[in-house]
Amino acid sequence: MKILIVGTGGVGGYFGGRLAQAGHEVTFIARGKHREAIEKHGLDVKSINGNFSVTNISVTDKISDVPRPDLIIVSVKAWQVKDIAQQLKPVIGKETMVLPLQNGVLASDELKEFLPQQNVLSGLCRIISKIDGPGKINHLAVDPTIVFGECDNSKTDRVYALEKVFNDSGFKGRVAKDIQSDIWKKFISICVSAWLAVTRSTYGEVREQPETRKVMRDLFEEVTELAYKKGVNIEPDFVDKTMAFIDTFPPESTSSLTRDVWEGKPSELEYQNGSVVKLADEIGLDVPINRFIYYSLILMEEKAKKK
Template sequence: MKTLIVGTGGVGGYFGGRLAVAGHDVTFIARGAHKEAIEKKGLQVKSINGDFSVEQVKVTDKISEVETPELVIIAVKAWQVKDIARQLKPIIDEKTMVLPLQNGVLASDEIKEFLPAKNVLSGLCRIISKIDAPGKINHLAVDPTIVFGECDSSQTQRVLNLQKIFEEAGFKARVSKDIQADLWRKFLAICVSGLLGVTRSTYGEVREQKETRQMMRNLFEEIAMLAKALKINLEPDLVDKTIAFIDTFPYNSTSSLTRDVWEGKPSELEYQNGTVVKLAEKAGVDVPVNRFVYYSLLLMEKRARKKTN
């Protein structure tokens, strides 16, 4: 399958790399030193599931140079999605599938502002990975998985075929029967990233101290309450399941949002705790812990964005 990976970071580098190793025609979008290293030495992936590398990689920093793909995986930060969708418009055709894997619950709707709805899928991924150095991806934790589907959760042939392609490439894939519920399950879990940012702590540190563990639980319970108000079908014990899942993360691990906050970079704050706060205001739901996290980080987020403008 002719595939375009937009964003060759921890997510795009891993899943795109697996597809390339499996023999698919993959083009990667990368920039700067990362692009140069991939051009010269290929893409190297260190993984808890086994290291691998891709030689003679197709890589460019210009979407406009790419031939029409059958599949586009968007693996950039959430705030970059709209601009990417705008750039994709000239290179896709009516059969191109566009699959966003962003954190949050807004990506597919944002893409549809620029691309035909028939092209757009909805999805999420589970993986803890990052760029270690130019041309080098490190998969640190969590069994890599893509959960995806049509935006209305219909079981079409194209998504069933795509599931098979993903599985044959060597990672888990599941066509969702309720993609909104799946997006919100992950959304609930990732919003603890802001709490890690505020406390400047790892998953292990936050979960072992009873006070911050309780804050984590309260943060999750607020999001579950919001989801219920929005008629999202989540299981009653999701908070307990999420905490149990986070208890399996390596002690010193963090999230991309947390690392961005610590390093003074723009983060996905608006698409995580910020989204909770704004949706809760519209729904009339009180979310004090998420509000605390959001406004505690907001001034730092504004400073980081001023630096990049």
């Protein structure tokens, strides 16, 4: 399969590396020293599931260099999706699948603003990983998984064929029964990332302190209520399951949004807690925890964008 990985960070680097290792024709989009290192030495992945390297792989900083791929995995930050969608339009073919793996609930809709609807899938991934240096990816926690499907939840031959490709490449792939439900479930769980940023704390620290743990749970309850109001199917015990899942994370772990805020970089704040606030305002739902966290970070986010 001819695959284009747009965004060779912790997500794109790991999953693209596994696909390349399995023998697929993978091209990575990367820039600067990261691109140079991959071009010269390949991609090194440190992983809790076993370290691996892939060499002699294709890397470029121009999407236009890769016409008509079979699959495009979009693994850039959520706020970059609209710009990427416009760059993808000239290279996709009739049969190209475009699979976004962004945090948040808007990526597929934003892609479809610029691309033919039949090309766009919906998806999410589960992994804690990051760039450890030029050409180096570090998978820190969580069993790597891609959950995906057609945007209308139809069960097509192409999604089942892609599921097999993923599972044959050393990570879990699963066609969702209800992809909107799965995307919202992940959305609920990741919105705590900004709370880590506000408290300048790790998952372990936030979950072990009773007061900050209560705020985390209240945050999840708010986003879950928003999902219910939006007609999304979420099981009644989902918040309990989410708390239990976070209790399994390595205590020193954080998230990409958290690290971006700490480092003064633009983050996905608008697509996480910012989206909660905006969607809640549209239906008149009160979300005070998410609003406080969003407002607490918005000035830092604006300053980061101006750098």
